[in-house]
Amino acid sequence: MELEIRKIVTICEETFIEGFKEAEKPVRIAAAMAVIKNPFAGKYVEDLQPLVNTYSEKLGDLLPKRAIEALGITGKEVEAFGKGALVGLDGEIEHGSAIIHTLTFGNPFRTICDNAETLLPSAEKRAAAGASLDLAIKHKRDAKTRSHHMTFETRIPDAPRNDEIVISAVVASSGRAHPRIGSLHKELEGVFPS
Template identity: 50%
Template sequence: MNVRKIVSQVEEVLTEGGRPVEPAARVAVVAAVFENPWKGQGFVEDLSTGIDDVASPLGELLAPRVVELLGADVEAYGKGAIVGLNGEIEHGSGLIHTLKFGDHFRKAADATTLLPAVEKRGPAGIIFDIPLKHKTDATVRSHHQTIEVRIADAPHADEIIVALAASAQGRPQQRLAALTTEK
């Protein structure tokens, strides 16, 4: 895995709806920008070799960083893969939609649910939103949220961005009724 850069971002919401948020709502993102392992190969029928080589080391690299950057217990989490214009969306999906990748984050966050995800292809500077859900119960509405990410010079055409996001709480000032109230 040829990593060009790692980008970290922390968002702290101090006020929402004109009211203070105490403690501040905190979301962290850590993203790796790296060379697409299928670069220049044309259509690859079996992606398993690249997945085997990259997915687990990538999860091992990112998961502890995002938990440490959050600086609190993870309550919600998500992931994203953005593929440069010369790649396929399936390249990013193949790397993040495997237990080889995701189990690193589940273990670091003490989580059990599937990680919500975004995958897309785009040019350098593309904006993408990582969805987050509660780490043990994806039906907990208060934790359904997104974090916007943009890396000005990535991905290059033959690169992929893979990012993990973690939240220490649900949405600031959330007040939707529990899903069970609609059943």
């Protein structure tokens, strides 16, 4: 199986005012999305390892680099991240999951983001071309840091075609503009005995 990428789309958003108040620093989020061929579209295939072997490591390296480049920062400056798979109508959600839910995808991504320690939050679904996918984002070192729990809506007008998958990597240079709900750490104090 050969790596087949039809296009890569990168989007970047900077939010300066949130909730009618200027942000202390702009909230900057970028996503890089690869539109790839799904060789298993339209049929059931038991062994999905060829998808993993062809796409996971390459996209786990390429896409976060593209997203970070769009923000004009380094991997060290990334504070939060996430991933996603949007599968065309003739594919299974499992096809996208096979690519992104592997260490061969996640480990390069975490390494690029200054040896991040948390699991990458994810979003997966099957839909027609032009559908949106809300990418989940969490802090790269501590999944309980609520200020970095966000979503980032992405969409490519002509993808995924029925026999394609859109694989996404998203990074953020900070958390939300005005976080006020506190850390999950504080809420969990006393809940579990030590």
